[in-house]
Amino acid sequence: MRVQALHKSFGKVRAVDDVSFDVRRGEFLTLLGPSGCGKSTTLRLIAGLERPDEGEIEVDGRLVTSPRRGVFVPPEKRGMGMVFQSYAVWPHMTVFENVAFPLRVRRKPQSEVTSRVRNILEIIGLAGLADRPAPDLSGGQQQRVALGRALVSDPTLLLLDEPFSNLDARLREGMRVEMGELQRRLGLTTIFVTHDQTEAMMLSDRIFVMNGGRVEQAGTPREVYEHPASRFVMDFLGRINYLRAHVARLTNGRPGVRLADGAEVALVVPDGVAEGSAVTLAFRSADVELSMSVDGTGWAGVVQTVAYMGGREEYVLKMAGSDEIKAERATENLTLGTPVRVSVPPHKIRVWAD
Amino acid sequence: MAVGTRRVALPSVAVGWRGPSGSTVIVGLLSLALAFLILSPLLALLYGALLNAAPGTPGTLSFNAFTEAWSDKDAWTSAWTSLWLALARMVIVIPITLFLAWAITRTNMPLRRVMEALIVSHIFLPFLPLVMSWAVLASPRAGLLNVGLRSALGLQQATGPLDIYSYGGLIFLSALGLPTYLYLLVAPAFRSVDASLEESARMSGASPLGTLFRVTVPLLAPAILGACVLSFVQALQSFEPELLLGTPAGIFVFSTQIYRYIEGYSTPRYGPATALGAVFLIVTFILVVAQTRLLAGRRYTTVSGRGFKTRPLDLGRWRWAILAGVLIYVTFSTLVPLATLALASFMKIYGLFNADWFTTNQYVKLFSNPKLMLALRNTLFLAAGSATLGIALTVFTSYVFVRTKIAGRGVLDLLTWLPVTVPGIVLAVGLIWAYVGFVRLPFPFYGTIWLLIIAVTITTLTTGARTMNGTMVQISPELEEAARMHGGSFVQTMRRVLLPLLTPAILSCWLILFAFALKNFVTISVLYSPQSVVVSALQFELWSGGQPEVAAALGTVNMLFSIMLVLAYTLLMRRAST
Numbered sequence: 001m002r003v004q005a006l007h008k009s010f011g012k013v014r015a016v017d018d019v020s021f022d023v024r025r026g027e028f029l030t031l032l033g034p035s036g037c038g039k040s041t042t043l044r045l046i047a048g049l050e051r052p053d054e055g056e057i058e059v060d061g062r063l064v065t066s067p068r069r070g071v072f073v074p075p076e077k078r079g080m081g082m083v084f085q086s087y088a089v090w091p092h093m094t095v096f097e098n099v100a101f102p103l104r105v106r107r108k109p110q111s112e113v114t115s116r117v118r119n120i121l122e123i124i125g126l127a128g129l130a131d132r133p134a135p136d137l138s139g140g141q142q143q144r145v146a147l148g149r150a151l152v153s154d155p156t157l158l159l160l161d162e163p164f165s166n167l168d169a170r171l172r173e174g175m176r177v178e179m180g181e182l183q184r185r186l187g188l189t190t191i192f193v194t195h196d197q198t199e200a201m202m203l204s205d206r207i208f209v210m211n212g213g214r215v216e217q218a219g220t221p222r223e224v225y226e227h228p229a230s231r232f233v234m235d236f237l238g239r240i241n242y243l244r245a246h247v248a249r250l251t252n253g254r255p256g257v258r259l260a261d262g263a264e265v266a267l268v269v270p271d272g273v274a275e276g277s278a279v280t281l282a283f284r285s286a287d288v289e290l291s292m293s294v295d296g297t298g299w300a301g302v303v304q305t306v307a308y309m310g311g312r313e314e315y316v317l318k319m320a321g322s323d324e325i326k327a328e329r330a331t332e333n334l335t336l337g338t339p340v341r342v343s344v345p346p347h348k349i350r351v352w353a354d
Numbered sequence: 355m356a357v358g359t360r361r362v363a364l365p366s367v368a369v370g371w372r373g374p375s376g377s378t379v380i381v382g383l384l385s386l387a388l389a390f391l392i393l394s395p396l397l398a399l400l401y402g403a404l405l406n407a408a409p410g411t412p413g414t415l416s417f418n419a420f421t422e423a424w425s426d427k428d429a430w431t432s433a434w435t436s437l438w439l440a441l442a443r444m445v446i447v448i449p450i451t452l453f454l455a456w457a458i459t460r461t462n463m464p465l466r467r468v469m470e471a472l473i474v475s476h477i478f479l480p481f482l483p484l485v486m487s488w489a490v491l492a493s494p495r496a497g498l499l500n501v502g503l504r505s506a507l508g509l510q511q512a513t514g515p516l517d518i519y520s521y522g523g524l525i526f527l528s529a530l531g532l533p534t535y536l537y538l539l540v541a542p543a544f545r546s547v548d549a550s551l552e553e554s555a556r557m558s559g560a561s562p563l564g565t566l567f568r569v570t571v572p573l574l575a576p577a578i579l580g581a582c583v584l585s586f587v588q589a590l591q592s593f594e595p596e597l598l599l600g601t602p603a604g605i606f607v608f609s610t611q612i613y614r615y616i617e618g619y620s621t622p623r624y625g626p627a628t629a630l631g632a633v634f635l636i637v638t639f640i641l642v643v644a645q646t647r648l649l650a651g652r653r654y655t656t657v658s659g660r661g662f663k664t665r666p667l668d669l670g671r672w673r674w675a676i677l678a679g680v681l682i683y684v685t686f687s688t689l690v691p692l693a694t695l696a697l698a699s700f701m702k703i704y705g706l707f708n709a710d711w712f713t714t715n716q717y718v719k720l721f722s723n724p725k726l727m728l729a730l731r732n733t734l735f736l737a738a739g740s741a742t743l744g745i746a747l748t749v750f751t752s753y754v755f756v757r758t759k760i761a762g763r764g765v766l767d768l769l770t771w772l773p774v775t776v777p778g779i780v781l782a783v784g785l786i787w788a789y790v791g792f793v794r795l796p797f798p799f800y801g802t803i804w805l806l807i808i809a810v811t812i813t814t815l816t817t818g819a820r821t822m823n824g825t826m827v828q829i830s831p832e833l834e835e836a837a838r839m840h841g842g843s844f845v846q847t848m849r850r851v852l853l854p855l856l857t858p859a860i861l862s863c864w865l866i867l868f869a870f871a872l873k874n875f876v877t878i879s880v881l882y883s884p885q886s887v888v889v890s891a892l893q894f895e896l897w898s899g900g901q902p903e904v905a906a907a908l909g910t911v912n913m914l915f916s917i918m919l920v921l922a923y924t925l926l927m928r929r930a931s932t
Binding site for chain 1: 548550551554555556557558559560561562564568569573575
């Protein structure tokens, strides 16, 4: 599947602004971003539920959307499956009827409908509930019905629009694992929209982080997490600490930065940032290392709050120059007011010019 | 989201039985008063039908009234006419209603909000002036439309081709009026269909038309079925057009037949009037009960919280054609009759238009009419009184029904449903039986404006209760619970939290009930006396007393006032939505 230079505006809002990407067969691709970033609109453009202002969409070598060439294939002719955020399970039908719908509208013979729907209900684990009216289902069961309905007609492409956001936390975790397994087992090409970075990390082959209608970064979960291309991406993917610093030549003559309390860190500074200019150091809470030896190396800080999270603790540390950082550690039993030394492996720190 | 389903414990009510507390006693007394208000005319009517005497005179139990009605050919004819006319109206009215609701709620037709405002405003407009106006537009000889059509089509005949004084004319008037009322019922259902239910059908391979018939229509089936029954019941209860246009043509339906039994004879024939009323009371009651039963198991909550959206259907170039259709409807249901009536009130002879005949004399006659001032005063008092009483009662019933766990609250809600099943003329006959026949009051009541207030209030209860229930369900009980937790007493919580939150709904509902009282003629028609004359009654007196021009002038004044009500309502709604 190929998406080329997609544009879509609602009034003055540019919902999707020059988005292009390719999806390989069998790939699980995630559009990740905060609400209003254009990810759902992109999905709806692919589905054909929305018409773009500009750009082309091609599926399996077939052009399905191109305003320039006057091509627009309606959603029902695209052969895709979609799971909606609200599940959109039809309340006037049973589980069986819901799942059978895509086959019925394609006028498949009754015997094929029955066997295919049975098969799908088996896969999604609802075999015993075939005759249950849809309104009697729980949230998790409704979601399975929505998934079954999307799968039953062998879609070329499976579209998932925040499918887990209406489930409670425990159920969500289970469904995630299940959906991931199912996708790999059936080898489905999938485009997944979510605002939850954990979901995105767990399931995706590739993640597209979107912001303001544009793709900020594309890459494997590891690439995006460990080498964020912008402050926005880094911020969105995990808990981030910020420390103010200045670019400086260190006492040993190597380039680096100096913190407010004079501590020095040897770092690669972005090109074009002059000595003495202000920068921000960004790093994840999980990468913060603490040591109690007051005279050891590292930056001085004081434990300000302690939150026990079950198996690990989260500390807020007050650093020199009134910056605060958060550290997550396995329980170290630090008490309030304890002075600590903080260090972060230099390759885990990213430097953004202010 | 914790909206609506939870109930607040009234002080001491939910904690188990500890003897009747103050609030229980108050709730009990108010419920009894409400039950008396609604049930007394109905029970009096049913009992009166079995007495062989006029209201207020001693009689014995018998079936005389029924045998008298049974052997009267007029009663049979009117009953038969009522039924088939209602059926014909339903068949015409439902497709129009569905078209309007679909065009406004589900498409990207231009000017949707304006069209909706115009349609909704129709329920504020009084019946009599609209009917009087159509008498001018489509009377067979001099009707404006007929004159125009004859010259356009080159017809030589002196009458026709249209005749409003006919079955067709009556059906036509329903087609212009009823859909606006039913629209209010159907539109929310149309709006509540989650667009993703339709989109998922498209994604599953269904064409737009397939989606319409496999998903949209089945989802809306309960609402459409409900609208069908309601339109039938409403058409069955219709009175004003039949009285003004049907009676001269010798067409009688059961409501005008009852009116004729009471007003058309030198001594009122209460026997057959009551018997006919009792029969139709039972018929409409059964219909409404059947409707609620029919729909009880089939109500789909399609709104699913997050991710809910309605995306209008893109009509493309057709949007202008659809708009034209809606515009024609709105023009003929509202604008054309309004303009015609206003114009006719400035003519020397009603129904004939000629620039030389322009006169303001009708207004001079109107304002020198000795009954006018009394009628205006009475009307304002009646409308304000019944709207206020109706709101007070329905705020009470809604609170008890939606928010408390008091046993029997369902019965209270059921009571507020009852008035919609009672044809206005039947309610009036029931009130005659109740307050002339059975209830002896120490002060004059029958024939006073107070009786009219009671009568009109009963008719407003169903609308009021539906509005208040709907609003109350949307206000989270947690808002009240929070007030109680932070030290507010029950009364303080009501006064400082719930009532302010309800205020917009109360104000807009008050305006609607006020307009209902203003346009009501059917319930008042056999109840008013010279001292309790109101504007609608005066209009009818002038009309049937050979002064249709003056009636038109009064109708125009009435219309202008109703338009002011519409504007106030629109402003209120706009402020509430921002």
